[in-house]
Amino acid sequence: MKKILIASTALVSTAGVAAADVALSGRAEMGIYQVSGTDAQFFTDIDVTFTMSGETDNGLTFGASVDLDEGGGTDNVQIGGVTAPGFSTQNRATGDNSDDGGATIFVSGAFGTVTMGDTDGALDWAMTEAGNVGNPGSIADDETSHGGYLGAYLDGAQDGQILRWDYTSGAFGVAVSLEDDNGSKAANTDVGYAVGFKYALDLSGTTVNFGLGYQKAAGAIAAGFTDQGSATGVSVSASFANGLSAGMTYTDMSDMANDKHYSLGLGYTTGAISVHANYGKYTDNAAVAGGADVKGYGLAAAYDLGGGAVVHFGYGSSKPTGGVSTKSASLGLGLSF
Known part of the structure; x- marks a missing residue:
């Protein structure tokens, strides 16, 4: 089969308008994966x-991106090992224009960058998640799907469409974001908001990144969560010249x-x-029954074959205190074009 790589440039001929790149x-991805209690299955x-x-x-720059993998379906988000259906039910970029999951648009200038969409x-933005520290990834995201993992914080509490302004000057960055409440006129469904700060410190080959942020969600976001839940988070991560990287996070969600x-x-x-x-x-x-703690861990390994082909392995394990553990694993090939 002949492989065709497409990269095109759209030249806009209207006078006074700059060229646009597309x-x-x-x-x-292809391979196999298995979740505890089920048989192994093919994965594509x-x-x-x-x-x-x-x-x-x-000199004003602008752009957009759309991910066609997001062309249909809905999301069920896991928080603390509990699946919350409808927490982030998205119509995707091919559906409702007020809910463009998989699509982002930005405008950037001296004022910073304004981004809207699935961002x-x-x-x-400010936090460096533990799963983003030197992670080569896996085909089924096992290492970031376990019950102890926290990824998107309160993003997606409403329609999943976010408006964010961010500005970076040297090592310092700041951001403010809003998430729409689906236009509901019901009580206690104010627009959610967040603020974040980050700082990158260069120590002669070692880069240390600090992140700090606060987020308040709009409305009652899932069963068991209080209305207007909030989160305050801090992260520290470091990348060393010898190929090692490490990071840690702490998030307070005491009203959730x-x-x-x-x-x-x-x-x-x-x-x-x-x-x-x-x-x-x-x-x-x-x-979780009894208010038990939930913990989990994830592993990932990869071997780069060159040319955009990588062999991936992933493993995840979750366990509530005093509960039954669940595990998942995957092995396969990732191909980037």
Whole structure:
């Protein structure tokens, strides 16, 4: 089969308008995966992304991207090992224009960057998650799907469409974000908001990143969560010249079902080999019977074959205190185009 790579440039001929670039990239994954209590199954996934960018005559830059892997379906989000259906039910980029999951649009200038769509809120933007520390990834995301993992914080509490302004000057960055409440006129469904700060410290080959943020969600976001839940998070991560990376996070969600969350992450790369491990724990999880703690860990390993082909392995394990553990694993090939 002949492989065709497409990268095109759209030249806008209208006087006074700068040229715009349109690029197409893709990723395909194939392999096997298994969740405890089920048989092993085949795994396939294809992700195609269109990226567009341009610049005005006065230097204002703009762009957009759409992920065609997000073309249908809904999301069920896991928080503390509990699946919350409808927490982030998205109509995707092909559906309701007020809910463009998989699509982002930005405008950037001296004032900073304004982004709208399926993007990170300011807290998530500022934090370095444990699963992002030197993680080569896996085809089924086992290492970041366990019950002790915290990823999106309160993003997606309403329609999943986020408006974020961020500004970076040297090593310092700041962001503010809003998430729409679906236009509901019901009581206590104010627009959610977040603020975030980050700072990068360069220590002669070692980069240390600090993140701090606060987020308040709109409305009652899931069973067991209090109305207008909030989260305050802090993260510290470091990348060393020898290929080692490490990070840790702490998040306080004391007015929600999960009281507090802790996580640690480690990564190491040498040559074509990359390995990663992370651990996370929720305390006093009211969404679990008896308010038990929920903890879990994830492992990932990859071998780069070159040319965009990588062999991936992933493993995740979750266990509520005094409960039954669940595990998942995957092995396969990731192909980037």
